[in-house]
Amino acid sequence: MNIWELLIQQPLTNVLIVIAHVFGGNFGVAIVILTIVVNLILLPLTLSQIRSSKKMQDLQPKLAEIQKKYAKDRQKLAQEQMKLYKESGVKPAGCLFSMFIQMPVWFALYQSVMLALAAVPEGLLNLSKYLYPWPVVYSALPLSRSFLGLDLAQPNIIMALLVGISMWVQQKMSTTPSDDPRAAAQSQMMTWMMPLLFTFFALSFASGLSLYWVVSSIFRIVLQYRVSGWGSLRKQTAVSADAGKKYIKFDSPEMKKTTEKARDEIIITDKESLKKSRGSSLLDKFKIFGGQDKDQQDRDK
């Protein structure tokens, strides 16, 4: 047994078996409970990841401004972005870091689920190597594979769909909207790619594993909702709803006024604002259009 198995996989597997035993040998319940417990232990990390993501979302308007302002100067753009991140206390790599910290834990949990499932004779034989000398562990095995009408050792299409949907919702909620088309395309790709891949996996592997993915996703959805609401999911829904509506364009009588009149109004507004900002004496030195633009009239014709 290597260090990974000794320190991570073995304890987790035994805990899983004990939980199953406590709940009448129901392995499905054990998966759900252990997934929640592990998620609770990782809560500080997950929260920091979600908060970081939320801050990133909040910074988007400012980031867009900076991108517009320094569109031609990449170096300056990067400097300004870093400055903004620093001022706002956002660590862009923080999300990735906490995700990588959590990955071994997800990994161990998944391995323990598969190990404890022991669906085939070889699996059961292999499992015996990992058992602690606790009477409860020895007598609890093999665990019941059925849960809510599912055979946890077999793939299940409904569970696969649930994996995809829950993962999509979670991805969508945590996606940071961006005005940058490239970043937006990448976010869009992530939102679809992960759920599709995991749905594909779930269609091929034991539904006990799918159960673990679904519970994990639901936990993170709840957490994400508590911290930052529906996030991009709500915005997407609102935009989609608007997109679905049909508008009829009306030209109001006021809009049919002559362009001269309209231009007068605009110029007056500009004049007022300029007056406020620069003072009247300075304004008098500039020639302000009076709405008698000959070229514009020609273009309109």
Add this chain to the structure above:
Amino acid sequence: MKSEKMKIASVIAILVALILAIGIFGFSCVSGLAPIGWSGGVVSDGILYVASLEGRLISMNLTDQSRLSAETLKLPTQSGLFGCSAATSCGAGTSRVPIYGTPVVSGDLVYVAGYNGKIYAYKTTNLAQRWVFPRDGYLSPFVGEMVVAQNKLFIGGSDGWVYALDAATGDLLNSFQTGDKIWGASTLDNDTLYIGSFDKKLYALNAADLTLKWTFTTEGSIIAKPLVSDGVVYIGSFDRYLYAINAADGTLKWKFMGGNWFWAQPAIVNDTLYAGSLDGFVYVLKTDTGVIVTSFNLGSQLASPPLVVDNYIIFASHNGIVSKINSITNEITQIAAISFNIDGPLTVHEGILYIQTQDFSLQRIDIISGALLPAITLISG
């Protein structure tokens, strides 16, 4: 614009590769997800019958190693997109039926039960199929060995049922339901069939009609094959105990605790019981009292049932080491070591030990000299 698309495509490629790598790594770290099988062999009239890891019955003349093979057993359905899942097989890149139970020869028929939930009877002469049970459809997987005696075939299935079939026709005669699945083999002694179940009970059934005589409840599931000797049933359980039970009424005579599950059937030589446990120890006990005489640490799981050859008890451990214990002196000697795991039954014929290994071959060991003889391939074609 093109470079933007290229970047996105490369990100997608990296992501897909990363996820696939994680998936592959994860699955490679957990062994025992797919059934492979570990059937032993049986020798009758110089012919060895063995169910190969390719899912077919093979008969082999041990004199010249010429062989015949039956049709490959058929899978009921394919689960999962990759054609494999936790409960089906995808070993060696092909779909095949795993076979765990050693074939049984009786009269002119040889019987084999598959993980596909079917039992087959073939003619020993040409391996032509005589009958199949059930004739239509499939039952739950068969893992345990069958017993053929008194013109009947007895077997327990993963559906928890014990079946008694007409050995000549494959017709169902009687059945009995236990509380959970059966992966263990049954033992017939006179008119009583003994079989353990995952419901933690040992059942004693009337062989005539499969009615219940008595049950004995342990604290763990039972997969080991019961051993009956002098009116006592010896059975190991997942609760780490080896039980001696009076065959007449199912009362406990004594019990002994090991360090892990008792998976395999023990062996008896001269009032001494030799029981291998998954903790890697062989426990040598007095049959009348259960008092331990000595124990041997073989260093790895003992799932393969021991063989008694003359005064020796041969044990093969999971790590591929084959040892023999002298029943007179109680000394252990290593016979040989092979580079494969051994979990299935051993077969011995004329001083040669046959072990089916994961490379689809039969390893041969001279049990006197310990010499490794050239292996025989079981790959078809």
